[in-house]
Amino acid sequence: MEFPKKGDIIIADAEPHAGHEMGGHNPKKGNIRRHYVVMSTSAYNEATHMFIGMPITTANYSNNPRYMPILINGSDGTGVKGYVVLWQLQNFDYHARNGVIVNHLSEKIIKQLQQYVNDMVGNE
Secondary structure, eight states: OOOOOTTEEEEEEOOSOOTTSSOOOBGGGTBOEEEEEEOSOHHHHHHHSEEEEEEEEOSOOTTOTTEEEEEEOOSTTOOEEEEEETTOOEEEETTTTTOEEEEEOOHHHHHHHHHHHHHHHOOO
């Protein structure tokens, strides 16, 4: 059984969502998938079959410090263009949400994102 690793870019079912969770998809049109940056460790992901990730949105948030632009080249659905939501971590069941690993971030970007995770949950 495959599980994501920290820094993987995955696509997973994002609906239903509630409250302040990133949504904006249209289940009636079959648009329920979202890209995420996995920020949880491999040990956590394998032990729980879950992942903790930062959502990626395709809405234009240029000049907004709460979103980081991301552009990863790829083909056949492996490329990613959008904005990482820096103020939100979501926890989902990787297999129940039909997760698929499509790419991986550089160590430099993972370290940048980890600073935002630490701001949210602490680094003790």
